[in-house]
Amino acid sequence: MKIAVFNALISLAGGGEKVALSIARAFEEAGHDVHLYTYEDKSRSIDEAIKILGSYRPRNIVVLNTPKLVRLLGIGGRFVRYRRLLLVKNFLDKIERENYDLVVDTSSNTPTAVDISYIHYPESYKRGESLHRRGYELLVDKLLRKIGGETRLVLVNSSWTLNLFRKVWGDNYKAEVLHPPVDVDFFSKCEGSSKENIIATVSRYSLEKKLWELVKILRDLKNYKLVFAGSSHRHSFSDYVIKRIKEEAERYNVRDRVEILIDVSREDLRRILCKASFYVHPPFAEHFGISIVEAMSAGCVPIVYRDGGGWTDIVSKIDERLGYVNVDDILRIIHWVEAENMFNYLSSLSKIHAERFSYEKFRDKLLEMVRQL
Template identity: 25%
Template sequence: MRLKIAVIAHGIGMSKGYSGEGRVYKSFFKMLEEKGVDYFSVSFAKPLVQVRNPVYLVPFSIPRFDKYQRLLTYFSAKKVKVSLDAFLNASGVPIPLSNFAKHIIYAGAPAISDLPSKYSSGLWKIYLLPFKGILSSLKDEAKKARFVANSWYSAQALSKVYQIEVRDVVYPPVDVETFSSAYHEGEREKFFLTVGRIERGKMLENAVLVSALSKVKGVIVGSLREKGYYNKLLKLSRKMGADIHILTDLTPQELVKLMSRASVYFHPTLGEHFGIPVVEAMSAGLVPVVPEESGAKEVAPEFKYKNVEEASKLIKEAMEVDRRFRKELHERATEFSEDKFRSKMWEFIEKELTS
């Protein structure tokens, strides 16, 4: 008999595009299709993207309240009336599903962990309070489910929050094929590139500060989410005398072209579970400068920083690496392809289903 799996993918009811987490959904769907599995696509709100066998509770899309939609997919999942072999939960939250079928959770560090994030202060902290309380009541489910973390950094945080031991890691899928087209062994321009949504949680002000301290030109690329934050970055750049250019909503082709010119990639976000743009940049031949407080240091440990002062020095050092090192980074990035992600995840799922 064909396997039957329900994929918990709350984000398909929130956005038409595929973010880093969305790439995981897409890879899960493709993996299950390749393996001939009957699957359901479960979200709280009606999907904005075309998916197979959608199951949802609310008949319209809701673009906000991300954390709470992760919890509310529980009620959608209960609507699946066939006998399932497993729930494959790509939303990272241990909603109580283990009593219905095996529950496999692919997760990053929980938002309620003590890692640096936008949820650490201000209105975000208030927004997260009910979520934190609910998650605290789900520790029993966390002990029943099987977690796969998206980095060892995340695994450590998951273990601490849920008081379990997370021993399995599969790094997320990266479109290395597209960004590899930017790789070459010729000369590169002396500027660093930063990629991230223009929103406060991405800590892009660190890129501005690094440019000011190092006197190196920087280019920030990202979709414009918060106009107020965008203006704040411009104001900070003028105040600090930074040579920073902010480019919003570039096409993938424009980003690839820019990557073919840049020398260094600077990742500004402390507490990042993994950092997909880091691997994209590596595949293009850029040298990553990444926070020590992040999962990115697991894939690019050579130039890791503790603070912006250290990062500003490393940026200049990274500019001078030889072509052989760029080639090594380019080749290392191939280990994070979508094909390899699907292969490793299926190996884990198959092991769980037969245990």
């Protein structure tokens, strides 16, 4: 088959971009002719993004011309959803459907006039409370209605996201869970490493993650070090987030036990996770959480916010006691693991559960779903 896969900005180098690259890889490995369509962000090249993600580079990458309005608005900052949907609409207007047997959209987060829509978090028609917000939502709604269509199959990244999708769209679409792929084999190669009193957190340095709230757990964990390893982007307020982390470290007098790493290589990230005993995900309802599974592959005991796909589909399956509601709960969980000598057991169990999210399982399930279309 000839297949088109669309992702608005591969250069963002996030989880959604990794999913798009993995979809293209799976189809190429199955012998299909694949074209990956995307737009370019001048702040990071597509090849740089692929290197950061440690992902396969599709043979055919088609870089579309960015619409003038999007160039004027920029890539990040305010109106992110609106700009992304403008890129989706531009792609849908340009793609010649008759030239492809299958078209996959990984960026709209809503059912569009393609064969498969992969949804990370469902867009919905909604209204903000303020006059300014209502005006913005009207713009978004107008675009959503223009790009909406009868997709043949909706794929979502977790059962948690599927539940949200059903609340918005009901049973109007065939929808199934396809967990994002994780490079389990790579992150499990920890030969020569031993666990230390390190708590690792892997995340974009973005406002919604509230990373600075994690610093205070060091007050009562005197023997631990907290390592932040995250990606930054010029429009994601990364500088502000990093500043807040440093301020909190000074406030609690733990600056010498807080390490902030920016845009680390995959090799360095693996080195950190192989040494870390615990992985703590930020207080955010993550739709899935690729970094959670990467940490589990390296033998970290995961502690995550008790909401989102990272909890429902990943960590709750290991032990219900590894979820937190308030940041102070993290202290209680670590003390429990230590007091009950549970670390080795939970570390081994985490590695076993991580295998459920390997690239091979992702590929095989995707190809089977396509065969059934």
